[in-house]
Every structure is written in C-alpha cells, then in structure tokens.
Amino acid sequence: MRIATWNVNSVTARLPxxxxxxxxxxxxxxxxxxxxxxAESFPAEPLRELGYEAAVNADGRWNGVAVVSxxxxxxxxxxxxxxxxxxxxxxxxxxxxATCGPVRLWSVYVPNGREVGHDHYAYKLEWLEALxxxxxxxxxAARPFAVLGDYNIAPTDEDVFDPAAFAGLTHVTAxxxxxxxxxxxxxxxxxxxxxxxxxxxxxxxxxxELRFPHNKGMRIDLVYGNEPFATAVEDAYVDREERxxxxxxxxxxxxxxxxx
DNA sequence: ATGCCTCTTAGGAAGAGA
Numbered sequence: 714m715r716i717a718t719w720n721v722n723s724v725t726a727r728l729p730x731x732x733x734x735x736x737x738x739x740x741x742x743x744x745x746x747x748x749x750x751x752a753e754s755f756p757a758e759p760l761r762e763l764g765y766e767a768a769v770n771a772d773g774r775w776n777g778v779a780v781v782s783x784x785x786x787x788x789x790x791x792x793x794x795x796x797x798x799x800x801x802x803x804x805x806x807x808x809x810x811a812t813c814g815p816v817r818l819w820s821v822y823v824p825n826g827r828e829v830g831h832d833h834y835a836y837k838l839e840w841l842e843a844l845x846x847x848x849x850x851x852x853x854a855a856r857p858f859a860v861l862g863d864y865n866i867a868p869t870d871e872d873v874f875d876p877a878a879f880a881g882l883t884h885v886t887a888x889x890x891x892x893x894x895x896x897x898x899x900x901x902x903x904x905x906x907x908x909x910x911x912x913x914x915x916x917x918x919x920x921x922e923l924r925f926p927h928n929k930g931m932r933i934d935l936v937y938g939n940e941p942f943a944t945a946v947e948d949a950y951v952d953r954e955e956r957x958x959x960x961x962x963x964x965x966x967x968x969x970x971x972x973x
Numbered sequence: 974a975t976g977c978c979t980c981t982t983a984g985g986a987a988g989a990g991a
Contacts, residue, residue: 722990723980747990749981775981775989825991865991884991919991920978928975931991957975963990 714784714971716742716818718861718934719955720917720964723749724777727962728756734955735763738968741784742813744820744861748777755779770809777806778822778862784814794847797839799824800832807840810851815973816942817851821862826883834883837865841892845899852899852939857973859938860901863917863964868893868903871913872932884933893935901937906949906967914951917964925956934967945971 717740721727724745735743743765748755751773760767760781768789771777780786793808810819821844826837844860851858866889870876879885897903908914915930924930936949948970956965 726980747980825989827989827991879991882991917991918975923975923977926975926977933991953975961975963979 714742714814714816714973715740715968716744716816716861716971717966717968718744718746718820718936719966720746720822720863720934720962722747722962722964724756724779725750725754726960728759730955730960732759732763734966735765738952738966740968742780742782742816742818744818745779745781746777746820746822746863747775748779749775750777768809768811770806772806776822778809778820780809780811780813780818780820782811782813786811786813788812788817793821793843796843797836799836808844816857816859816971818858819848819860819862821860821864823863823865825865826889829881829883829886837883838888838892841895845892845895848896848901849899852901854939855941857939857942857945857971859904859936859942860896861936861967863933864893864935865933866890866893867931867933868935874915874929874931884931896937900939902940902943904936904938904943904946904949904969906936906951906969908951909953916951916967918956920963934964936967936969942971945973947972
C-alpha cells in the first residue's frame with residue numbers, strides 16, 4: 714500500500730500535476746495540504762474519475778486539507794478536536810482524518826508561526842498541543858496510524874540547509890521542536906524518508922533565489938506513525954522530481970510504502 | 974538543465990508562505 718503527503722500550494726493551480734502524479738506514482742492514499750480552495754471548488758470529480766474519493770476540510774481561503782483515497786474512506790473527522798482559532802477567530806481548516814482500508818491517517822497543516830513572539834507563533838504552539846492531545850487515542854490503538862502533513866517545523870538542524878541562516882527564526886526553535894518531542898512521547902515516531910538525490914531528504918525549497926537548483930531546502934513535511942505503522946514501513950522517499958519544472962509546488966511529495 | 978517566486982482575492986495591490 715502506497716501512501717503520501719503533499720503540500721500542493723493550491724489544489725486548483727496544481728490539478729494537472731496532481732492528477733498526473735497520482736496516476737504515475739500509483740499512490741493509494743494521498744494527504745493534501747494548502748488547498749487554497751472552497752469545499753465546493755475542490756476537484757472531486759476529476760479525482761473520482763481516477764478512482765479516488767476525498768474527505769475535504771476547506772473554507773475557500775488559505776489553508777485547506779484533504780485525504781484522497783482509492784482504498785476506502787471511513788470514520789472521517791473534519792477538524793482537530795479542541796483546536797484553537799487564531800486570535801479568537803473560528804478554527805481554520807487545518808486537519809482532517811480518515812480510515813483508509815487498514816490504516817488511519819490524519820492530514821494536517823500546522824500554522825506557520827510567522828515570527829518568534831508573534832501571535833501566530835503562540836497559536837502554532839497551541840495548535841500543536843491540541844494535536845498532541847487529540848492524537849493520543851489513535852496512537853495507542855493497535856491499528857496502524859499516522860499523522861502526515863506540513864508541520865512547519867524542521868525536527869533537527871540537519872533538516873535545514875544552513876542552521877545559521879535560520880537563527881532566531883520560526884521552524885527551528887526549541888519550543889517547536891519540543892512540541893514534536895511531545896508527539897513522539899505519545900508513541901509516534903518520525904518516519905524519515907530517503908532522498909532521491911543528495912544526502913538529505915528535504916521536502917520544501919523556497920521558490921526564490923534558486924533554492925531548488927542549489928538544493929537549499931528544509932524537511933518540514935513529516936510522517937509521524939505509531940508503532941504498528943512504523944513496523945509496516947517498507948520504504949519512504951521524497952519525490953523531488955515533482956519539485957522540478959514549471960507549475961511545481963514549493964513542496965515535494967513524501968511517499969511511504971507499507972506492508973499491510 | 975533543477976533556473977532567479979507563486980498563489981490568492983480582487984478588480985490594483987497586497988498578504989501569506991517559511
């Protein structure tokens with residue numbers, strides 16, 4: 714069984730690539746983030762023609778997440794139980810869960826944080842705590858379970874191209890990394906993919922400054938799986954080929970093959 | 974070639990992303 718997670722930076726703008734990649738890669742379940750579409754404008758029909766059904770959480774602005782599956786889609790939960798809103802506003806569409814055949818998956822888009830000390834940074838940490846609390850039961854269950862998505866955190870200094878360039882910035886701070894440690898303490902482990910080229914499995918490269926050709930990237934799209942999930946992993950890799958060319962997202966898909 | 978940012982809303986310019 715092949716599953717994947719991909720921040721597509723607009724599912725509408727990425728639709729031709731998305732459909733082609735699903736067919737080419739043979740992915741059974743894909744977790745999507747940053748849809749940037751409304752629930753009504755999500756491209757459910759072209760996906761259905763390829764044999765996929767979708768659980769979508771979107772509001773027509775930024776954010777938006779989905780689980781797209783051709784192996785079943787049950788027990789859908791839209792939104793993160795107990796998730797905070799930003800500055801007291803309504804919760805944003807940053808989480809959706811579904812059971813797809815033998816595995817249970819969450820697709821999450823963790824808030825960016827913007828700057829250390831910003832209200833959005835506090836929101837990011839609150840959001841991660843809500844995620845930790847909400848993931849406990851599925852993590853402890855016997856069924857393979859994983860939280861996949863754009864965490865907007867590089868777990869270690871090895872996961873950014875130049876730690877010095879990120880000093881004092883979000884994505885690498887101790888509180889953010891401690892939030893990841895909190896998830897691991899539940900019983901989730903970081904399923905680290907292999908890179909298809911070079912030595913580090915970056916998943917994101919800024920559009921600017923030739924970051925991709927120079928391989929100045931970050932690993933911020935993560936797969937955190939419980940023990941039954943981690944044991945079932947046969948292979949995991951970053952499909953950096955999908956970052957190439959015109960009309961690419963700034964993130965590449967992370968692919969995980971499971972023996973289930 | 975992997976190539977100098979892209980997407981959205983809105984109706985021109987600006988915010989968000991990380």
